[in-house]
Amino acid sequence: MSSRNVIVACCDRNMIAGACCALLSASEHLKGVDVELIIIARDLRDEDKAAISVFETKHKIRFRTIFLDADKLDAAVTNYGATTLRLGLDGFLGSELDRVLYLDSDVLVVDDISPLFTMDLGDNAMAGVPDLVKEIPNNIKRMESLGLSFGHYFNAGVILFNWKICLERNLFGKARDAIAKTKFRFLDQDALNFAGENKWVRLPVGFNFIAPFHARLDLKPRIVHFTGGGKGRKPWEPASIGLHRPYRAYYSAALKDTPWSGFVRPGEWRDRLIGEVRSIIEAIRRYSTVLDYLRRHKQK
Secondary structure, three states: OOOOEEEEEEEOOOOHHHHHHHHHHHHOOOOOOOEEEEEEEEOOOHHHHHHHHHHHHHHOOOOEEEEEOHHHOOHHHOOOOHHHHHHHHHHHOOOOOOEEEEEOOOEEEOOOOHHHHOOOOOOOOEEEEEOOOOOOHHHHHHHHHOOOOOOOOEEEEEEEEEHHHHHHOOHHHHHHHHHHHOOOOOHHHHHHHHHHOOOEEEOOHHHHEEHHHOOOHHHOOOEEEOOOOOOOOOOOOHHHOOOOHHHHHHHHHHHOOOOOOOOOOOOOHHHHHHHHHHHHHHHHHHHHHHHHHHHHOOOO
């Protein structure tokens, strides 16, 4: 019997365009793997749903859509934004699946990701990329408060779920219980790390290539993750001109002739200047953290 694999993005009306682009880019970088693409979205308007259909027609692609109303959901999966919907995946998806790849709506797949659906996960519930966390006392204490040792904490923007083991261990239920009882600094990401109890496979950094690594293209990104915002970090922001030119071009082309054609906001020379200055400041501020990460995870 062939495996059942899905790629899923969770969003609300503010990021539905990003979710569609994330799934489109994933579909373009799969080699010989049969994968269903799923959008789980809350509180969409009729025009948002119609826009998805326009996008599907334009790209000759088909999504399975799961539309939800926030007022009918458990508070644990709605209180902290649309990404928290991932804590309810066990209730939104069937039990017959093998692997579920979760993508944040601010990622783009830029190279082959088919190895994720064939790699050996053993008896681990998840696979992910360790998060960029500087080894300082406050961060060490925060990890310990989650019952984790420092360095054993993943970024939840890209997670590969070993589905049957996740269900057997009630991973999502434990995460929902935790977030309902505890005020986590990084919300559902902390909750998933807490529930995962260090039982996850470490993926190479290229499978969740976050903003501070963008100058290290030698690390061969497969999935680029535009974390943060307001400083030109996301390709659709005006201040991202220059820093994210090729990614801006991808979003612009993908969304052209759809109701989201204005999603990538135009910018003037002032925006580019602001973006470039902020990117330099950010690079300097993060430089030691990135080097520390690479040293700890032996990436070159």
